Amino acid sequence: MCDYSGKLVAWMDHELLDSEAADVEHHVLACAECRRRMDAYEQVSASLVAYCDAAVDQKTPSSLRHWVPVLSGVAAAAVLSLVFFLRAPIKQIPVRPQETLASTAIVPETAPTPFKAVHRQRSLSRMKTPDASWTPAGPAIQIVIPEEAMFPPGAVPEGINFVADLDIAADGSAQGLRLQP
């Protein structure tokens, strides 16, 4: 390597003293290797300036550009999720929104209770704790029993009719029979 190679860059940048600069200039005129190196250094320096100009002229920071595909994917997923949720539960929307709103409006101090839990509790309480004082509003079916079926022949008291109240369950079976004098 040429002895003057260590001073070429400083000579190109006009950073050498006048005496040193004249010496290097005299050498460069005679050394083809130093002229080739000098051309290479000038080319790299110009490329670096263009590189910096291109970097500062970018409209979008490169760090954001790396996020563009990710952000696009997230946006697409969000749109698809929104479309899915708007289409799927349409039938459920009118079922109980008013009860939910009403409960939160009436009892603001307590935390809102899930709809299904309340519904399940209400149905269970009705089935497991039957009201003992419940009586039917009236006889479902009135049956007239023939006197021959209840008394032996000749022992039937005259002027008396027996009427029975029969309770019929929902499945059609008889659950209770009460005789009324």
Added chain:
Amino acid sequence: MSGDSLPLILPLSHFATDSCEATTLYRELRRPLLRYLVCLGLSSDEAQDVVQDAFLSLHKHLVSGGPRDNIRSWLFRVAHNQARNRQHTYDRRFGTPLDPDLDAISQAATPEEVVLEKEKFRRLGKAMRLLTASERECLLLRAGGLRYREIGEVLGISTSTVADTVDRAIKKLAEKCNV
């Protein structure tokens, strides 16, 4: 009553002179500062903020009667120190490859020139990442037009150290870029 107006006139005239000087420096040095900060790794918004803060500091420096010599290196030093404070983003530019889809490249005349320019920038970016932080800073300040003495003032190193560092960095770049 002229005595009452004297304290008001002097600071205002002093402020106007400094503002004019700061405006001239702003027009001259804003882009080199931005270019240096962006190439150090700051985002465009961060570089704008740092430049704005640096010129605000310059205005206060001039108003307070600070020394007016070496203002250019003073500005670069303030901006450089603020960039150092944002260390978490400091090596972003040369830590990741520069996006080759640059607007400046797209303005080239032919597709062949675009391809060659992209390839040249790709190799240059890769070579810059192989340099030390001090070598990168010296080269970027040199690309901004600063003399070796000014680079030394910005980085806090001697002029001879700057000369050696620049010489070493240029040779590395030329070797890695196969120039």
